[in-house]
Amino acid sequence: MRINDFFISGVLEFVPVRIEDERGHFSEIFRREVFSERIGPVDFVQENESLSVRQGTIRGIHFQTAPFAQGKLVRCVAGAIFDVAVDLRINSPTFGQHVCLELSSRSGNQLWIPAGFGHAFCTLTPNSLVSYKVTERYSQAHDAGVIWDDDDIAISWPSVADPDTLSPKDRNQPRLSALDERQLF
Numbered sequence: 001m002r003i004n005d006f007f008i009s010g011v012l013e014f015v016p017v018r019i020e021d022e023r024g025h026f027s028e029i030f031r032r033e034v035f036s037e038r039i040g041p042v043d044f045v046q047e048n049e050s051l052s053v054r055q056g057t058i059r060g061i062h063f064q065t066a067p068f069a070q071g072k073l074v075r076c077v078a079g080a081i082f083d084v085a086v087d088l089r090i091n092s093p094t095f096g097q098h099v100c101l102e103l104s105s106r107s108g109n110q111l112w113i114p115a116g117f118g119h120a121f122c123t124l125t126p127n128s129l130v131s132y133k134v135t136e137r138y139s140q141a142h143d144a145g146v147i148w149d150d151d152d153i154a155i156s157w158p159s160v161a162d163p164d165t166l167s168p169k170d171r172n173q174p175r176l177s178a179l180d181e182r183q184l185f
């Protein structure tokens with residue numbers, strides 16, 4: 001497992017080893033001891049899957065507020081996505097800054113996004129299937145977000161990004177500057 005870090009502390013890329021043979025490949029996509037050596041003890045309590053049939057589908061920027069803030073281990077099982085993690089930790093020196101990374105079924109890479117971050121992605125292919133483990137269960141009452149094209153966060157979305165694909169919820173997310181500190185981490 002190769003592990004890469006970024007300029008924002010806590011966010012990591014995991015790239016599992018693929019053992020190829022004439023049938024295809026085998027890969028250990030998660031082994032707790034490898035993960036906890038680097039991240040510390042985490043308990044994944046739920047795993048999600050989302051299929052986006054259209055290239056350019058934008059989902060997010062989402063997070064859950066305390067006490068249901070989620071760490072997420074994200075991978076793209078089919079297709080490819082432009083994945084984004086936004087630092088929403090109030091006291092972080094990189095507050096409001098983001099990491100973006102292509103996740104794809106071809107590379108098998110994964111992004112670890114700690115609690116305290118917003119998460120969003122844009123699909124780069126049709127029928128992109130995203131699977132992610134989370135460290136807290138879903139709580140609709142704690143589901144929150146920031147608008148995808150927030151000026152202060154200033155994500156350079158890929159040219160295929162299509163705002164027409166936004167869910168009604170995502171069309172109406174608040175700007176980062178409009179969020180009350182109690183809604184953040």
Ligand SMILES: Cc1cn([C@H]2C[C@H](O)[C@@H](COP(=O)(O)OP(=O)(O)O[C@H]3O[C@H](C)C(=O)[C@H](O)[C@H]3O)O2)c(=O)[nH]c1=O
Pocket residue numbers: 048050059060062063119120121137138167169
């Ligand atoms: C997240 C979630 C949603 N739902 C229900 C709520 C809605 O009825 C339906 C679709 O939810 P939503 O529109 O929030 O799905 P996405 O737009 O894919 O949101 C996700 O995408 C971004 C990128 C994320 O990182 C979050 O995990 C998550 O918010 O699934 C559940 O039943 N359980 C859940 O854990």
